[in-house]
Amino acid sequence: MENEKIEQTWKQKLLFYTTAFFVLLGIFSLFSFLFLVPFVIDPAFTTIFMEFDEEPAHCVTLRTDRRIGASNCSWTSCREGCTKDIYTCTQIFVNYKAANRTNTSTVLSTVPPQALLMREKRAILDDYDYDEDDLSNDHEEWTFQEAKLLPNVKGCGYPPMLNCSIFLKTHQEIGSNFSCYYSKVDPSLVISHLDMWQVYMNLVYAMAIPIPSFIISVVYLAFAYFKIYNEDEEEAPLEKNAEDIDMEGDSGPVETPIPPASGGLTPASEAFREDLASFGHHLKVAMVDDMSRDSLVDGVSIGVPIGGSIGKTMTTSISTTGGPVANI
Structure with missing residues (x-):
């Protein structure tokens, strides 16, 4: 199944371009400040400190x-x-x-x-x-x-x-x-x-533009990383779960198939329990039929077939004495 292309909303596009702008602004302001330090800022400070x-x-x-x-x-x-x-x-x-x-x-x-x-x-x-x-x-x-x-x-x-x-x-x-x-x-x-006014203006321009621009860029990027993008990541799983629930409601409940038993029977397996219940039912039916007879003979043999996956016939011997059948 091919992945469908997800259309971005105007809010997502605006967030992307805003983040890209502040990333570029931070990079350029940092490199411009490093370039201005030896050529403008350091000479201006030295001129002021020398007190001409x-x-x-x-x-x-x-x-x-x-x-x-x-x-x-x-x-x-x-x-x-x-x-x-x-x-x-x-x-x-x-x-x-x-x-x-x-x-x-x-x-x-x-x-x-x-x-x-x-x-x-x-x-x-x-x-x-x-x-x-x-x-x-x-x-x-x-x-x-x-x-x-x-x-x-x-x-x-x-x-x-x-x-x-x-x-x-x-x-x-x-x-x-x-x-x-x-x-x-x-x-x-x-x-x-010497032009002290120009010296002060060069110092102001070299520091008042790159430094605030870099600080603003860092503050926005930190806010976007810890606040905006984290909220989007938290909302995405919730929306996905809601879509999954809607799809399940439309298609109806899905029954989970029980895997067939393989290998030998164990007391904890479902097949063994079903066979045991079937054996008890057949045994009760056979005992009721025998008790309806007028007389019983010694050594009555009852052959009860056991269904299921056991595939064997169990023979049960019931010996009675001269007492009544109700004592059984």
Whole structure:
């Protein structure tokens, strides 16, 4: 008998597609979160923890070192690809002066008015060529000397948002003037670009979308597994039993055939019991016929055939004395 194709109801179809949607949502949200951790979430948290001053400082390139070899390149000012191995590196060192009014007034108070006027002109003219000796010896002017310059806190990125060739060309020339942002936690670290609003938004987008999506998917799948599908499995046997009962009512009671006895007779078998009852009945009939006679002789022999499967004739001898038949 061929198995009949069971048509699914709209409720079962809706449950199937909903479960499939949440399974795919959980998988994609998990993998997207793992992908965003090294590229977005970790740099954003590091930028926040380093406490960069949002007010730009004035930076001047002090020197540029070009190194070759993995042992010599512990860091580089810019690299395209955060997971890329570094074998050649360009290290840019800068001096910067914080744009803090208190510190600036303290530093400038020791500077003569003529020198102050010259330094203000230097800050305005970006194409001014600083002398390296002046940059390294003017201790009173700089907040920090020989700080490491990076485009961001990790020093890496991907085009077109970050092009290392353009970055190095802009900042590697000695005496180059540009705005920078220094870290209050590590003053030796300086970055050229900072947008804290964008940093916070990237962190929110990277965490507020994948994490809740994954949690919602897990909650639904757990609820569906322990509640919805369990109820369907419990209802299925009940419906099947009801169908079986209806089929039995339509076809009428089914008699269970008694299997025939095989082998020898035993006292517990049905055939033996039937034969024994038949023998008792024939014996009673024969005794009533004999008692109706007028006289009895000694040694009356009564041959009673026993029916059934025994197939033998039993002979019973009844001896009587001179007394009446009623004593038997």
